[in-house]
Structures are given as C-alpha cells and as structure tokens.
C-alpha cells in the first residue's frame with residue numbers, strides 16, 4: 001500500500017477550479033518533485049495533503065488513515081506529515097531551540113529535557129547545533145529555513161511536504177538548504193517537494209509530477225520527464241526554465 | 243478677595259484626583275478583563291457571538307461616551323433602579339473601555355502573519371495551543387503601545403462623569419471655582435494635573451513602540 005494516496009482530488013476557490021481531479025500514489029521513502037507553471041495548483045495540492053485547505057471531492061489517505069476535515073483527524077494527520085514553507089514561518093518570539101521544542105512539548109507532551117535533547121539533535125542534523133539560542137532575526141535566510149526543517153523533523157513525521165523552500169533565499173544560500181534535503185532523502189524520508197530547482201529534481205527525485213491547469217499532465221521518473229517530455233506543454237515549460 | 247491660598251486649591255484638587263485615578267484604574271482593569279473576553283468571542287468560531295461583539299463594539303464606538311453615561315445613570319432610573327453616580331460612571335466607562343480595547347487587540351491579533359497560523363497548524367497544534375504559544379505572545383507585544391496610549395483616553399474620559407455629579411478632578415475644579423471665583427487659576431491647575439498623568443503615559447507608549455519596532459525589524 002502507498003504511503004500517500006491522492007485520489008481524484010478536486011478543489012475550487014469560488015468558481016475557480018484549481019485542482020481538477022488529481023490522482024497520485026506516493027510510496028514510502030519516495031522523493032517526488034512537483035513542477036509546473038505559476039498558478040497550476042502545486043501549492044494548493046500540497047496544502048490539501050496536510051489539511052490546510054479542505055478538498056471538495058475525492059480522497060486523500062496517509063498511512064492508511066483517510067483525511068477528514070474535523071480538528072481531531074487533522075491533528076492526527078499533521079503529526080504524520082510535516083510541512084516546510086517558502087517563507088520559513090519560524091516563530092519570531094522564540095529562539096531556534098524553542099521553535100524546535102514548542103510543538104514537542106505542547107502537542108506531544110514530551111518532557112522538557114527530552115524535547116531539548118531532540119531539538120539539539122535535530123538542529124545538529126541541519127548543521128545548526130551552535131544556533132540553539134539564536135532568535136530567528138539573528139539567522140540568515142538559509143539558517144532560518146534549516147531551523148524550520150529541524151522543527152518539522154522534531155515531530156518525527158513520516159513524510160515532509162516542501163513548498164518552494166528555496167525560492168525566498170538569496171542564490172548563495174540555496175545550496176545549504178538543498179544539501180539538508182538531500183541528506184533527508186538519503187536517510188529514506190518521504191518527500192513531496194514543489195520546486196523550481198530542476199537540477200535538484202533531476203538528481204535527487206525518484207519521480208517528477210508536472211502539473212498543468214489543475215491536472216497531473218505528466219508523471220514519471222526524472223530521466224524520462226526531463227529528457228523526453230511527451231507533451232508540448234511540458235516541452236514548453238522546460239524550454240522556458242532552462 | 244478670598245481666604246483660599248493656592249495650596250488650598252491644589253490640595254482640594256489633588257484629593258479629588260484620587261477619584262479620577264480610581265475610576266480610570268477600575269475602568270481600565272474592568273474594561274481590560276471584559277475586553278479580553280470579548281476579544282476571544284470576536285475572533286472565535288461561533289458566528290453568533292462574533293456578530294454580537296461586533297455590534298457591541300460598533301454601538302459603543304459610534305455613540306458619545308456622554309450619552310452612554312446618561313443612559314446608565316438616567317436610563318436605569320426609569321426602571322425604578324436608583325443608580326449612584328459612581329456606579330453609573332464606573333459601569334459606563336468599563337463598557338466603553340472594553341469596546342475600544344477589544345477592537346485594538348483584535349487588530350493586533352489579526353496583524354500576526356497568516357504563516358504563523360499555518361506553521362503552527364502544520365505542527366499539529368490546536369486552536370488554543372496556537373493562541374497561547376504562538377499568536378498571543380506576538381500580539382501582546384504589538385498591543386502594548388496602543389493599549390498604554392488608550393489609557394490616556396480613559397483618564398481624559400473620566401472628566402465626562404462630572405456631569406452626573408461624580409466628584410472627580412473636573413467636578414472638583416467646578417466646585418473649587420464656585421468657592422474661590424478664580425476659574426483661570428483653578429482650571430489651569432486642573433489641566434496641569436491631567437497633563438501630569440497623561441503625558442508620561444503618551445511618552446511611554448511612544449518609546450515602547452520604538453523599542454518594539456527595533457526588536458522586531460525582521461519580522
């Protein structure tokens with residue numbers, strides 16, 4: 001059975017149908033890149049997977065549990081699926097360490113000492129062991145995003161959703177964040193990433209999903225998607241990108 | 243002309259100032275507590291309660307404090323309830339303060355970026371946990387300067403209660419004038435006392451705002 005099963009998912013904002021029947025199955029340990037033009041529904045898809053947006057039709061199942069729109073089920077789901085945002089969204093009033101500790105202590109009721117131990121380990125994993133006491137505004141963009149990754153990892157999710165996590169970064173800071181993601185992929189973390197980093201998608205991902213106008217227009221291994229795009233839309237998209 | 247020295251005037255006014263201070267504090271504390279409760283209803287999930295608070299705020303912001311005071315004082319009298327001036331003054335000012343503080347604080351909560359809600363949601367926090375650990379601590383910082391600034395409005399607002407006979411600083415000014423026939427001196431001192439109370443608060447509000455802005459430049 002797949003880890004994440006997305007089945008005929010539809011989503012509209014008012015009269016604007018943004019997702020028009022999406023079906024994807026993601027296996028444990030798989031790294032999936034989602035690419036496509038602006039407005040094609042990539043973020044909306046990711047946000048539906050962890051319930052930040054409700055879906056109008058279809059179903060989403062994570063590790064055998066179907067996504068339901070009530071608070072208790074959503075929180076169960078979010079314990080399993082973490083999300084990293086383009087804008088980092090660290091809590092600015094807390095130190096990096098406290099950011100990583102907060103939901104462990106508040107949601108999982110992990111004792112403080114244990115939570116701190118995990119927080120230090122996670123910050124170490126993203127290369128920020130010495131930044132435990134720094135506030136977000138004392139960190140560079142790349143360091144903030146790595147802290148956000150550590151914060152999500154501390155909840156021990158079985159999958160991570162990443163929405164253009166390097167798009168808000170200065171070019172020289174992109175690689176340090178991608179290196180962390182690469183490490184996660186190597187460790188077997190299931191990742192679904194919306195990204196414009198085509199080289200990264202080609203090197204690291206097992207599968208690439210090309211979205212176009214709210215549909216999965218093409219899906220396949222990166223070799224095939226990038227080397228032999230089948231549809232004119234993908235050909236044009238890749239032409240524009242490179 | 244009269245047997246009153248400046249010191250007599252000042253002493254009488256300062257004694258009455260106590261009641262201005264007490265009334266301001268009561269309105270501020272009572273209004274703060276009520277305002278906090280209304281705030282949670284206003285930003286909560288229950289539509290009916292949200293609307294109730296919305297109209298409450300609009301009512302109190304849309305009518306003069308003086309009218310609210312008259313209604314509290316004379317209105318209840320119509321029902322045969324004899325309301326002492328201090329009760330009417332305290333109640334009206336408390337309700338009025340609550341309405342304004344609710345609105346100020348709602349603005350502060352809503353100024354917190356949507357990403358903070360989304361990030362905390364995606365970490366599986368529930369509504370109360372998000373409020374308690376993520377939203378309110380940030381909103382509180384934003385709220386301090388306008389809240390302190392509004393205290394100045396409350397202090398000045400207490401002057402209105404002199405009209406229903408509550409003897410605070412303004413009313414005492416009138417009484418002392420009637421006895422001394424020195425309106426300029428008396429009201430000059432009254433103004434100075436108000437200024438001495440309000441000016442430090444205004445300044446504090448401004449400097450807090452500056453300090454918090456610096457601390458949060460990258461937010």
Ligand SMILES: Nc1ncnc2c1ncn2[C@@H]1O[C@H](COP(=O)(O)OP(=O)(O)OP(=O)(O)O)[C@@H](O)[C@H]1O
Pocket residue numbers: 013016018036037038039040041042043044045
């Ligand atoms: N909360 C919302 N309310 C209304 N419309 C929305 C909302 N969120 C997204 N949309 C619309 O849905 C469509 C798809 O948006 P989405 O953010 O999923 O695109 P995207 O593929 O992530 O684009 P980008 O590459 O620019 O991030 C757009 O037309 C957008 O305007």
Ligand SMILES: [Mg+2]
Pocket residue numbers: 042043044163164
């Ligand atoms: Mg997007």
